[in-house]
Amino acid sequence: MFFIICVVLLLCYFYMRPTVTVTRSPSCLVGKTAVVTGANSGIGYQTALNLASRGCKIIMADLTDMEKSKLDIIEFTNNPNIFAKHLDLSSLKSVREFASEIWKSEDKLDILINNAGIGASEKNRTADGLHPVMQINYFGHFLLTHLLMGLLKKSAAGRIVFMSSVFAFTNNLSLKKLNFDREKPNCFDRQFVYGNSKLSMIMAADTFAEKLKGTGVTVNSVHPGLVKTPIFTKTYAVYQNVFFQMFIWLSQCVFGRDPWEGSQGLVHAAVSRELKNETGKFFGDYAPRRKPLKAYNKQLCKDIWNASEIYVGLTPEERL
Incomplete structure (x- = not known):
């Protein structure tokens, strides 16, 4: 049986790998500034490298x-305008400090890539009282986007890209479960939390897009497909479930893309001239995709947004 499964997966591999697409946008970004979260490795690093190569x-x-990643990008692209700043998305204080630094150093911000994320966490709460996966993947980016909004509006055509995932379809998101709380979560609970965080990213992108109409700032979400990044290695260590590990490993072998391939959708959403006026879309391989059903529930989206404002401690002046 195992042999048959391996043969089927191998055939799927050779069938599906050629479908990987690459952005062909020739956009030059000289004079533009981008913030990329989670830029030290994986998709974030490749996204930063690609944008840097465009100036x-x-x-x-x-x-x-x-430091090493920064120097590597400078060497590979011959672009000296690469800067590294500390950002701990599991700390709302760190997010505010980071945003404050950006406001002091930049006159405008053209691109914000909300990419950083984790797959699972052994802890159930951060110092802010939020679930680590929800805070790092979603709440931290929700706050960061609000705090940098003034700089994005100063750009001639600011773009915000939220990293989501096909796992957004595996969710049990509700207002009650937005900040997941269970003392001993099992692997299914953890999967739902990750899916909830990625669905929340889609909802946030859509709501930002609606609220920012007429400002020149566009907001979209992207799923990169299944990508081989360190997030899976770290998730294995938390789950400690042999069958789950084997399933993910086999899936990566068959459908997995490398980080460079996975970054192409983010880059395309951030630079393509064809998407200049596109906002509130969920992209996969450069084409708009159907969103999870709950993303079309306007009342739920509104409730999640309002609750998120409270969870991250937005002041009345910071709210849109």
């Missing part, structure tokens, strides 16, 4: 030391 000023935002 864009890059502000790499991550929790870990980015």
